[in-house]
Amino acid sequence: MNSIPATAATTLDVTWPDLALVAMLVLVAIGLSRWQRLGLERGFFVGALRAVVQLVAVGYVLVYLFQATRWWLVLLALAVMLVAATSTATRRRRGQTTGAGERRALWGIGGTAMLVSSGLTLAYVTQVVLHVRPWYDPRYLIPLFGMIVGNAMNGAALAAERMASEMESRRGEVEAYLALGATPARAAAEPVRRALVAALIPSVNGLMTVGLVQLPGMMTGQILAGQSPLLAVRYQVVVAFMLAGATAMTAVMVVLWYRRTFFTAAAQLAARVPV
Amino acid sequence: MSWDGGASPLFSLRGVTQERGGAVILRDLTLDLPRTAITALVGPSGAGKTSLLRLLNRLDDPTAGQVAFDGQPITAYPVGALRRRVGFVFQTPAMFPGTVAANLRTAAELGHVAASPDAPAIERVLSAVELSADYAAREAGRLSGGEQQRVSLARALMTGPDVLLLDEPTSALDPEVAERLLATIARLTRERGVAVVMVTHRLSEARETSTYTVMLEGGRLVEAGPTERLFTAPASGRTRAYLATAD
Numbered sequence: 464m465n466s467i468p469a470t471a472a473t474t475l476d477v478t479w480p481d482l483a484l485v486a487m488l489v490l491v492a493i494g495l496s497r498w499q500r501l502g503l504e505r506g507f508f509v510g511a512l513r514a515v516v517q518l519v520a521v522g523y524v525l526v527y528l529f530q531a532t533r534w535w536l537v538l539l540a541l542a543v544m545l546v547a548a549t550s551t552a553t554r555r556r557r558g559q560t561t562g563a564g565e566r567r568a569l570w571g572i573g574g575t576a577m578l579v580s581s582g583l584t585l586a587y588v589t590q591v592v593l594h595v596r597p598w599y600d601p602r603y604l605i606p607l608f609g610m611i612v613g614n615a616m617n618g619a620a621l622a623a624e625r626m627a628s629e630m631e632s633r634r635g636e637v638e639a640y641l642a643l644g645a646t647p648a649r650a651a652a653e654p655v656r657r658a659l660v661a662a663l664i665p666s667v668n669g670l671m672t673v674g675l676v677q678l679p680g681m682m683t684g685q686i687l688a689g690q691s692p693l694l695a696v697r698y699q700v701v702v703a704f705m706l707a708g709a710t711a712m713t714a715v716m717v718v719l720w721y722r723r724t725f726f727t728a729a730a731q732l733a734a735r736v737p738v
Numbered sequence: 739m740s741w742d743g744g745a746s747p748l749f750s751l752r753g754v755t756q757e758r759g760g761a762v763i764l765r766d767l768t769l770d771l772p773r774t775a776i777t778a779l780v781g782p783s784g785a786g787k788t789s790l791l792r793l794l795n796r797l798d799d800p801t802a803g804q805v806a807f808d809g810q811p812i813t814a815y816p817v818g819a820l821r822r823r824v825g826f827v828f829q830t831p832a833m834f835p836g837t838v839a840a841n842l843r844t845a846a847e848l849g850h851v852a853a854s855p856d857a858p859a860i861e862r863v864l865s866a867v868e869l870s871a872d873y874a875a876r877e878a879g880r881l882s883g884g885e886q887q888r889v890s891l892a893r894a895l896m897t898g899p900d901v902l903l904l905d906e907p908t909s910a911l912d913p914e915v916a917e918r919l920l921a922t923i924a925r926l927t928r929e930r931g932v933a934v935v936m937v938t939h940r941l942s943e944a945r946e947t948s949t950y951t952v953m954l955e956g957g958r959l960v961e962a963g964p965t966e967r968l969f970t971a972p973a974s975g976r977t978r979a980y981l982a983t984a985d
Contacts, residue, residue, distance in 0.1 A: 635832035639890070642797060642826035643848040643897055644818040653835065729796055730817050734758065 474688050486511065525605065534599040541608050545581070548616040549574040553623075565724070572720045573619045580712035581611045588705050610681070610702060611709045614666075618710035619717045622662035626718050629654035630725050638732055647726040655718050662714035666707045673703050746809035748773045748901065748933055749794055754803035756789050756957075763789045764800070765957045771950070775927040776934045778944035778965065781954035782980065787937040788829075790954065791903050794935060795824040808900075822849050825894035829906045831886035833878035838864070838889055841878045842896055849897025866930075867892045868922050884915040888922070895930070902926075904936040908943065916940075920947050941981065945969050953977050 489511045496503040528536055553569045585608050589595040595603045630637065633654055640650035673679060674696075678686075681702060685695035727733050747770035756764040764786045771777050779787040792798045793805050796817055805812040812820065834841045839860050846855050855863070861871045867888040873881075878889055887907055894902055904923070908916030924947050927934055938944050944951050944965065951968045953960040953976075961974045972978045 633832075635828065635830060636834065638797065639828060639832040639834070639893075640848065642795065642821055642828070643845050643893065644821040644850075645848045646818065649848070727799075729799060729813075731797060731799065 482515075525601070528601045528605065532597070532599070532601065534597075537599045537601045537604055540601070540605060541585075544605075544608060544612055545574070545578060548612045549577060552577075552616040552620040568724055569623055569721070572717055572724075573616075573623065576713050576716035576720065577612060577615045577619060580709050580716060581608065581615050584611050584705055584709040584712070588701060592701060606681070607702075607705070611705060614706040614710050615713040617665065618662045618714040621665070622658050622714040622717045623721055625661040626654060626658035626721050629657050634732065641730055641732070645730075647722065647730050650730075651722050651725065655722060658718045659714055662718070663711055666710045670703055670707060673699065679703075746806070747771055748777075748808065749935070750806045751790075751793075752804045752806075754790075754793065754800045754805060756786070756793070756798070757801045758789075763957050767803070767957075767959055769952065769959050769962060771935060771952070773933065774949045776924065776936060776948040777950045777952065778948035779935065779937045779952050779954065780939070780941060780944050780980075781960070783939070784956065785954040786957040787954055788905050789957075791826075791905055791935065791937050794901075794903055795821050795826050797826065822897040823899055824901045824903060825897060825899035826903045827887070827890045827894050827905065827907055829909055831883070831890040833881075833886055833889065836878065837874065838869075838876055838878050838881075838892075839874040841889055841893055842874075845893040845896035851896065851898070855896070863892045863895055866895060866926065868918070883910045884912070884919065887911065887919060891919075891922070891926075895926070895932075899932060901933045901935065904934060906937050906939065909939065916943075923947070953980065955980070 489507055493504045493507045495501075496507060524540070528540055549570060552573050553566055585604065588607060589603055590598060593603065630651065637650045637654065641647070674682075679699055679702065682692075682695045682699045685698060686692055725733055749771040751767050751769045754764055754767040754769075755762065767786075767790070779790060781787055789798070793800055794807070794812075796812060799813075807815070807820065807824065815823075834844050836844075839857075842860055842863060843854055857874070860874050864871060864873055869885065869888050869892070873885070873889075878886065881889065887910075891902075891907075902923075907923070908919055911919065920943060923934060923936075926932055936943075936948065948965045950963070951965045952962040953968065953972075953974070955976060960980075961968060961972060961977045963973075968977065969981065972981060
C-alpha cells in the first residue's frame with residue numbers, strides 16, 4: 464500500500480501486504496476453476512506458491528551476485544542457466560520416440576550449440592554494442608543471457624523436433640536420393656530446410672509484431688522503472704535483434720550437427736533404435 | 739562393364755549374415771548372382787529378399803560376411819560411384835519435389851552427368867520407360883502409382899547404371915499395369931544392356947521375365963539356378979512346396 468504519488472523517476476514500491484492483496488486474483492482464478500469444474504484449483508495453488516518461492520530465491524541469488532560482482536560467480540550463474548536450458552530443450556516430450564542414447568546425443572549437440580551461439584551473442588552485445596563495464600557486470604549479463612538462452616532453447620527444441628519428424632516422414636525420399644549416389648547433405652536438404660524454417664518462423668513473427676501485440680517484458684519493466692520509453696525502445700531493438708541472431712545460429716548448428724546422426728559413414732540411413 | 743561377358747559373377751556373397759534389432763534376417767548366405775539379364779529373388783515373406791537386395795548397392799551393410807560386385811569387394815568402391823552404377827528402385831516410389839523433368843534433372847545432377855539434360859534428352863528417357871513427352875511438365879507427386887514407378891525407373895536410368903535393383907516394383911500395381919511395366923523392364927535389359935536383380939512375390943513374374951532365380955526362405959538360400967530349370971525341375975523339396983503355392 465503506497466499512497467505517496469510517484470514522480471516520473473521513481474517506481475511504486477510493492478510491499479509484502481501488497482502481494483497478499485494481489486494473491487486475491489489467484490483466488491479468483493481458483494474460484495472460477497471450481498465453479499466451472501476445471502480441476503485446476505490445485506494447479507493454481509501449487510503454481511502460485513512455486514512462483515513466489517522460485518522468484519524470491521532467484522531474487523536473493525541476484526542480490527548476492529550483484530553485491531559480490533565476482534567474474535567467476537557471474538560465469539557460474541551463466542553456466543547454470545545454460546545447463547537448465549539444455550535440459551529443458553532436450554527433455555523427453557510426450558509421444559516422442561527418441562531413445563535415451565539419442566537424447567544424450569541431443570544434449571551434447573544442443574548444449575554445445577547454445578554455448579557457442581549464446582556465448583558469442585552475449586559477448587558481442589555486451590562488449591561491442593553496449594560497452595558494459597566491468598565486462599562481467601551481472602546487471603546486464605544475467606538478464607540478457609537469460610533472454611538469449613531462453614530463445615535459443617526454444618529454437619533448438621523446435622529445430623531438433625522438426626528435423627526428427629521430417630527425417631521420419633521423408634525417409635523414402637531421403638533414401639531415394641541416397642540410392643542415386645547423393646551425399647547425406649544433399650539427401651537431407653529438404654528436411655534440413657523445413658526444420659530450420661520451423662525453428663525460425665517464431666523469430667520472424669516476433670520481429671514483425673514486437674510492440675504491436677504486447678510490450679515486451681523488459682521494455683515494460685524499464686518503463687515501469689521510470690525510464691524514458693525511447694531508451695526502453697532502443698534497448699528493445701537490441702534485444703529483438705540479438706534474439707533473432709542467436710536463435711538462427713543455434714538452430715543452424717543444431718540441425719546440421721543433428722543431421723549427421725541420421726546417417727552412417729557409408730551414406731546409409733542409420734538404424735534408429737527407440738527405447 | 740557388360741553383364742554377358744567377364745569372368746567374375748555380377749555379385750558374389752560370402753558368408754553374409756544380416757541382423758536387425760536382434761533378429762537374424764539373413765543367415766550365412768553364400769551365393770553368386772551370374773551376369774544375366776534378369777535375376778529374380780523369390781521366397782515367402784520374411785525370406786530376406788529385400789534385405790539381400792539392399793546389400794547390393796550398400797543401402798545397408800551386412801553384420802558379417804562379404805559382398806563383391808564385378809570382382810571387387812563392394813566396400814572398395816566409393817559409395818556414391820557404386821550407387822550410380824547399381825541403381826535401386828523402391829517398392830513404394832518416392833518422388834522428389836517438382837515436375838517429372840525436375841526429378842530427372844536432379845537424378846542427372848546426382849549422377850554427375852556432364853550437362854543438365856535438355857528437353858530431347860528428357861523425352862528420350864521418358865520414352866524408354868514408355869511415358870509420353872507431355873509427362874515432363876507434370877507434377878511428379880500427383881501421378882498414379884504405376885506412373886510414379888516409371889518415373890523412378892527413368893530417374894535410376896539417368897545415372898547410366900550397369901545394374902538396376904528392383905524391389906517388388908509391381909506389388910502396388912494392377913496386374914495389367916504390372917505386366918506392362920515388366921515388359922518395359924525386359925526391353926531395357928535388351929536395349930540398354932542393363933542387368934536387373936528383382937525381388938518379387940509373384941512367381942508368375944519370376945517365371946515369365948527372369949533368366950535366373952534365387953529362392954530364399956527364413957534368411958537362408960534354398961536353391962538358385964536358371965529360371966527354366968528351377969521351375970521345371972526344382973532340386974529342393976522346399977522349392978517344390980513353395981512353387982505349389984503359386985499365385
